[in-house]
Amino acid sequence: MLHQLEGSQAIAKAVALCRPGMVCAYPITPQTHIVEHLGELIHAEELWNCDYVNVESEMAAISVTIGSQAAGVRSYTATSSQGLLYMQEGVYNASGLELPMVMTLGNRAIGSPINIWNDHSDAMSVRDAGWIMLFPETNQEAADLHIQAFKIAETLQCPVMVCVDGFVLTHAYERVDIPSPEMVDDFLPHYEPRFCLDAANPLAIGTMVPPEYFMEVRYLAHKKQLGALKIIEQVGKDFYKKFDRHSGGLIRTYKTEEAKTIIVAMGSVLGTIKDTVDELNAQGEKYGVVSVVSYRPFPAEALRAALAHAQHVVVVEKALAVGTGGILFQELELPLKNIVRKISSIIAGLGGRAITKSMLKYALKQDEREIFLGLDQNVVAEKIQLVKSCCCK
Amino acid sequence: MTTLTIGNRLDDKDAAEQSKYNRYNGITSGHRACQGCGEALAARCVVDVAHRVTGGNIAVVNATGCLEVFSCVYPENSWRIPWLHSLFGNAAAVATGVASAFVISGKKDMRVIAQGGDGSTSDIGLGCLSGMFDRNDDVLYVCYDNQAYMNTGVQRSSATPILARTATTLPVRGYMGNAAGTGKNVPQIAMAHEIPYVATASICNIRDLEEKISKAILLKGSRYVHVHVPCPLGWGYPPSETVRIARMAVECGLFPLFEAENGVVVGSTPIDNPKPVEEYLRAQRRFAHLFGKNAPPEIIETIQQIASRNLEKYRLSGEFSHE
Numbered sequence: 001m002l003h004q005l006e007g008s009q010a011i012a013k014a015v016a017l018c019r020p021g022m023v024c025a026y027p028i029t030p031q032t033h034i035v036e037h038l039g040e041l042i043h044a045e046e047l048w049n050c051d052y053v054n055v056e057s058e059m060a061a062i063s064v065t066i067g068s069q070a071a072g073v074r075s076y077t078a079t080s081s082q083g084l085l086y087m088q089e090g091v092y093n094a095s096g097l098e099l100p101m102v103m104t105l106g107n108r109a110i111g112s113p114i115n116i117w118n119d120h121s122d123a124m125s126v127r128d129a130g131w132i133m134l135f136p137e138t139n140q141e142a143a144d145l146h147i148q149a150f151k152i153a154e155t156l157q158c159p160v161m162v163c164v165d166g167f168v169l170t171h172a173y174e175r176v177d178i179p180s181p182e183m184v185d186d187f188l189p190h191y192e193p194r195f196c197l198d199a200a201n202p203l204a205i206g207t208m209v210p211p212e213y214f215m216e217v218r219y220l221a222h223k224k225q226l227g228a229l230k231i232i233e234q235v236g237k238d239f240y241k242k243f244d245r246h247s248g249g250l251i252r253t254y255k256t257e258e259a260k261t262i263i264v265a266m267g268s269v270l271g272t273i274k275d276t277v278d279e280l281n282a283q284g285e286k287y288g289v290v291s292v293v294s295y296r297p298f299p300a301e302a303l304r305a306a307l308a309h310a311q312h313v314v315v316v317e318k319a320l321a322v323g324t325g326g327i328l329f330q331e332l333e334l335p336l337k338n339i340v341r342k343i344s345s346i347i348a349g350l351g352g353r354a355i356t357k358s359m360l361k362y363a364l365k366q367d368e369r370e371i372f373l374g375l376d377q378n379v380v381a382e383k384i385q386l387v388k389s390c391c392c393k
Numbered sequence: 394m395t396t397l398t399i400g401n402r403l404d405d406k407d408a409a410e411q412s413k414y415n416r417y418n419g420i421t422s423g424h425r426a427c428q429g430c431g432e433a434l435a436a437r438c439v440v441d442v443a444h445r446v447t448g449g450n451i452a453v454v455n456a457t458g459c460l461e462v463f464s465c466v467y468p469e470n471s472w473r474i475p476w477l478h479s480l481f482g483n484a485a486a487v488a489t490g491v492a493s494a495f496v497i498s499g500k501k502d503m504r505v506i507a508q509g510g511d512g513s514t515s516d517i518g519l520g521c522l523s524g525m526f527d528r529n530d531d532v533l534y535v536c537y538d539n540q541a542y543m544n545t546g547v548q549r550s551s552a553t554p555i556l557a558r559t560a561t562t563l564p565v566r567g568y569m570g571n572a573a574g575t576g577k578n579v580p581q582i583a584m585a586h587e588i589p590y591v592a593t594a595s596i597c598n599i600r601d602l603e604e605k606i607s608k609a610i611l612l613k614g615s616r617y618v619h620v621h622v623p624c625p626l627g628w629g630y631p632p633s634e635t636v637r638i639a640r641m642a643v644e645c646g647l648f649p650l651f652e653a654e655n656g657v658v659v660g661s662t663p664i665d666n667p668k669p670v671e672e673y674l675r676a677q678r679r680f681a682h683l684f685g686k687n688a689p690p691e692i693i694e695t696i697q698q699i700a701s702r703n704l705e706k707y708r709l710s711g712e713f714s715h716e
């Protein structure tokens with residue numbers, strides 16, 4: 001049924017439809033509305049047989065979720081930014097223990113300087129942690145991907161993080177179709193843990209693994225991620241069959257067939273990018289867009305296929321690896337080597353900096369390998385001058 | 394108090410669980426603890442008696458530390474119960490999740506134990522532990538207090554006694570080891586949360602330890618049992634002396650045995666003739682520098698005062714105590 005909903009509410013409703021038995025809550029902007037709304041649903045018994053635990057930190061949030069998932073219950077939590085860093089030890093632990101939990105990450109910048117607005121730095125800080133990481137483009141897709149996330153997690157026995165742009169999605173009101181409970185039940189069957197803490201079948205989970213076996217453990221985790229590519233694609237297709245809506249999958253293409261330049265990006269910025277491309281193409285240009293939905297596992301093969309015919313690939317991303325540059329950009333460089341002649345990087349929207357069509361149009365005209373979109377050179381120069389004049393006295 | 398003779402051991406009702414031929418043996422032998430490890434001994438008592446009392450319906454969440462490392466190096470594993478190790482500082486929170494999941498999935502008889510060393514309990518895991526107490530989550534938390542970070546090579550924790558030598562409080566000229574006036578008392582911190590049950594226990598009194606665990610495991614809400622477990626490697630004494638060292642700590646008043654309910658002490662184990670702390674201190678190399686020729690003579694008195702305060706505070710001289 002169609003509802004006019006805040007992104008966070010849409011996500012909360014989608015999560016509730018998945019009937020978790022544990023929701024763990026700790027406040028941090030911009031994720032907070034999601035767990036608030038879930039608390040309401042649970043306390044009003046619209047979602048029943050589900051525990052709602054108000055914890056004292058993100059470390060506890062991920063840990064309670066680890067415990068309940070390990071004891072065989074479908075479990076969910078959400079966080080953002082500093083919260084993700086605070087729980088980072090648990091993030092690695094959850095994937096190492098192969099616990100199929102789902103977490104929403106309300107994407108936000110990382111401090112210092114403290115900044116509550118949207119970029120993808122938080123997600124990038126755990127890109128090697130062994131979680132599946134999905135980036136929805138709209139609130140509809142954010143809701144849909146949560147339903148898919150539980151399915152993917154439980155099929156693979158691997159945790160899934162749905163990375164939703166803070167504010168831009170979490171706080172935006174849009175029309176969202178929330179499916180019926182029957183349809184979701186049909187799509188996502190009752191959770192049967194493959195292993196769990198069970199007195200009838202005692203199992204030691206999380207033992208120390210010495211050098212003789214550790215390489216194999218990591219190799220298997222890698223294999224699992226690569227195998228996930230197929231499953232994510234399949235779950236996306238199954239979702240389409242059931243709900244008659246394209247959401248998820250590995251990547252999506254937009255006007256790429258005849259494109260000379262293809263822009264690659266993740267998350268909500270794709271809306272602005274597509275609008276920009278439409279306007280440019282109306283003036284006779286040949287632009288296309290590729291959305292990366294599954295960031296982990298990284299769909300290198302699919303991207304190569306979608307981008308092979310481009311003369312120029314431009315990666316627009318809301319994250320920066322200080323000292324090396326664009327992260328998605330670097331990850332694309334290798335698969336596209338010797339295939340695409342030119343790849344360039346646009347770092348955009350850090351700490352919530354606006355990304356507009358005119359800024360994008362301007363940047364696309366520059367012939368530079370790396371651009372910081374909307375960077376104010378005056379501020380930079382001033383700061384450099386200030387540092388020069390006051391240090392080493 | 395009943396006098397126990399050899400004959401009484403044959404009476405199953407009065408016998409300690411550990412003395413029974415059919416104890417569950419929740420931690421099998423062959424693990425890698427040092428000889429004479431107090432922690433290994435205590436954990437075995439806790440798990441076996443909890444297993445008995447609950448009819449086998451227990452699951453254990455273990456923090457990182459000696460107990461976890463020595464009991465399960467893949468592909469070997471000593472645990473004969475459902476057991477989960479997540480991280481060093483989160484055992485209490487993980488146990489909260491496990492306890493909740495058992496309720497949600499209808500396994501209402503399952504009881505949950507979280508356990509860890511003094512470092513994981515009093516330092517890195519104190520936030521999670523306090524959160525668990527705050528919510529009164531249905532978990533029995535057992536701290537095995539060997540008074541330092543043993544697994545990483547005997548460094549100071551906030552449970553390390555004052556003036557003790559550890560790898561990070563090595564006495565040098567002008568520095569007598571772990572500074573006086575430092576440290577925290579986790580049983581008291583637990584009591585301040587007014588949780589249903591807090592107790593201290595020692596491996597020198599297995600019957601008392603088992604009794605407290607038997608009681609605690611069946612209570613609802615948060616429960617905390619703090620067990621004194623000497624460590625031959627970290628404290629510097631022969632492995633054969635573990636139980637004797639533990640007994641000396643209790644008998645001088647440095648480790649008082651008591652129980653508290655809802656934040657109030659309700660009973661303690663009396664000490665008939667409190668021994669001077671000196672005897673206990675002299676038996677361990679971690680205090681050897683207190684008896685060297687450079688040691689100020691009044692230094693032992695500082696420690697004696699702690700013991701004497703305990704005698705008073707927990708009324709170890711008798712009025713309070715249970716049978």
Ligand SMILES: Cc1ncc(C[n+]2csc(CCOP(=O)(O)OP(=O)(O)O)c2C)c(N)n1
Binds near residue numbers: 457458510513539542
């Ligand atoms: C976050 C984190 N910090 C530090 C460590 C290293 N570490 C592992 S075990 C341990 C000491 C454990 O001490 P304690 O809890 O007292 O248990 P014990 O080994 O003494 O029984 C430390 C410091 C770790 N594993 N994780």
Ligand code: SF4
Binds near residue numbers: 459626
């Ligand atoms: S170092 Fe101490 S606590 Fe650790 S196994 Fe050895 S005796 Fe036990």
Ligand SMILES: [Mg+2]
Binds near residue numbers: 510
């Ligand atoms: Mg210790």
